[in-house]
Amino acid sequence: MKNIGELPEWLPEEILKKVGLPEINQALNDIHFPESEEAALSAKRRFAFEDIFLLQIFNMRQKLKLAKEKAPVIETNLTELKKITEALPFKLTLSQKKSLWEIVQDIGKPAPMNRLLQGDVGSGKTVVAAVAALLAANNGFQSAFMAPTEILARQHFQTLKKLFPDFNEKIALITSSESKIFYGDSLESAVKKADLVKKVESGEIKIIFGTHSLIQKNIKFASLALVVIDEQHRFGVKQRAELLKNHSRVIPHLLSMSATPIPRTLMLTVFGDLDLSVINELPENRKGIVTKIVDPINRSLAYDFIRSQVKKGRQVFVICPRIEPSANNEPAANLRISEWQKLETKSVMEEYEKLSQKIFPDLRVGMLHGQIKSKEKADIMKKFQKGETDILVSTSVIEVGVDIPNASIMLIEGADRFGLAQLYQFRGRVGRGEYQSFCFLFTDSAAKTTNDRLKAIVEAKNGFELAEKDLKLRGPGEFIGQKQTGLPDVAMRGLQDFELIKSSREAAVEILGKDKNMKNHPLLAEKLTEFEKKIHLE
Structure with missing residues (x-):
């Protein structure tokens, strides 16, 4: 550490004092050679704060920049x-x-x-x-x-x-x-x-x-x-x-x-340049969806129930999880999109064969996945919409908002492999018509943590409540994509700390209020330019 020499402090002094953060050289020393646990935590907090602070300034400046652009005025009578x-x-x-x-x-x-x-x-x-x-x-x-x-x-x-x-x-x-x-x-x-x-x-x-x-x-x-x-x-x-x-x-x-409901902390940071409108109630006369966790022992009962519903004229969505690459394959992160699609297609085809040949040979089962051509996909969906298919087996990424009022059952295979927000979205595909709808979460896992996560879906009143749970359980990657965002891990974890976000937002407002163009903070301006180059949020 001594060989590095002193690093210039780019965080404004008034911000360090106000938030109670150590100076950069002190923080670097405390991260590597802490004299106490408190000193190590304080240093860690400083490094999480600085990226979130830069993100806040970046978003606020984007907002100010956009406000200077011209747009057509749409008058409302x-x-x-x-x-x-x-x-x-x-x-x-x-x-x-x-x-x-x-x-x-x-x-x-x-x-x-x-x-x-x-x-x-x-x-x-x-x-x-x-x-x-x-x-x-x-x-x-x-x-x-x-x-x-x-x-x-x-x-x-x-x-x-x-x-x-x-x-x-x-x-x-x-x-x-x-x-x-x-x-x-x-x-x-x-x-x-x-x-x-x-x-x-x-x-x-x-x-x-x-x-x-x-x-x-x-x-x-x-x-x-x-x-x-x-x-x-x-x-x-x-x-x-x-x-x-x-x-x-x-x-x-x-x-x-x-x-996709976005947790409050991410709304204030990653999506801080957007204004937010929320529709938090469903239309009148919409019935609640009955949700059940189904373990291997009860699968046959669930299948019997599904058959009885189809005989009454209802239709079924089946969602398949992506097959994880086997241990001797390349690591998941290195796979190209085409290879992922092949794994998803394999998952759908296996489920389709099982359901159409062994479980429901008497019913009309269809299949939809990413490698089917657009025109064929449209034909498959039309058949399902017209009621010519009883059960549609699909990949997880297909048609998030498709509206089929007669589809009253959502069966999710390997439910433990999806995020809560994603499961919640899948469930929302049914329950759009006059019939009572059901969602079955199939899992082979007996782990208590899995059961607790899936229970959250059964009990959730709305998507926002779930999003907050998902953030705690799975981290921000679930919401802003698993691909690189440019944010270091310490900042990604900091996105779950509401107090840190609040103080970084207040600090950004204070600095931009006094010095919009960063003329009085050249080191901060330099750091911001570096940050803008590495950040890429969708």
Whole structure:
């Protein structure tokens, strides 16, 4: 340590004093040669604090930078808004109304909105986003809806048609396998992609649905004002400008929708540049989902129950876990996406063979996995939606928000291999119709910890409560991706410490309040530049 020499202290002195942290050289010494446990913990706290502090400043500066950009002003006529919501086939819940009002206020400003709309699967996020898109159309602007898969893009398109059958400003769907236009009043037609692209460019089509690849497609928008993106938390200014593909200096508003509940600590740090709207209640008349943990002894009873439900006309989702690579294979982290897909496909095919040949040879079993081509996937889902398949076996990553009201059973194989937030999302795929729904968590593990984790799903009142438990049990990687974020382990652990986050946020506000451009803190500015280069959060 003596050979290193003194390191310059880049954390402002007033922050060190206020938070009670050791100076950098002292902290380095105490981490390696602590004189007491207290000194070691204090040093550790300092290193966790500094990365979270930089993250807070980074996010706050991103927010300030975005506030300087120009965005289209979408004006809202309250009478018009009332007319739109009253025409819906159901009443909006209080939290839907509150979220919609927050969005309406944001899009009415000349700076770009950067809002995350969170709500459980089936809580009605799409309708809130659709109303915002209608308001944009009424102002002569275009909106783009982007979903993670073609099936979901198609579902959002169908939802909007169903909710607003009289909307006659033209809605389009464009994916790799189809392109169509809805003209209102039940009129719809398939069109050539090239013709559809021209209509979007001319501004004739006001709401466009597609996958996240809309950004890469050769599409130019005439007057894009709102981007709605499903299950992707961040969509930067550069990506939004990319969608415009022209020299407009105007940045569209962004509404990101997510059914993955994010714990409060991560919302204040990793996602600190986003404003948050929450839909925390389900629509009226929605029945609770009966959830059971099923051990190996009770599997046959669960299968008998499932058969009896199918005989009554219900349908079943079966989710398979990814097969972990065997010990003589490469480590999991080194596997390419294509190799992961092969393992997932193998898992689905094995489950499909077991269910279709041994357990339910008398029922119609279908299979869906990532290596099936888009058109075939669409056909499989259509068959399931039409009730021509009784049981659909699928990988864990497929179609998070697919809406099949007649599917009333969710069977999750190897439930102990999924995170709580993920299990909660799977369960939300059923319970969307009038029938009582059930979720079976199959596990071969007899470990008490596994049982406790799965019990949390059975008892959870909402997704946010679960997300906090998941954060404690599995760490932040569950929410911000297992791939490298650029944050060291000590900071990743610090993301679970609410007091540390609170003090880092207050410190960041204090510094930016006095010295927005960091002119009086050159060492901190230098450190921030380094940090910005290594950080990459999705």
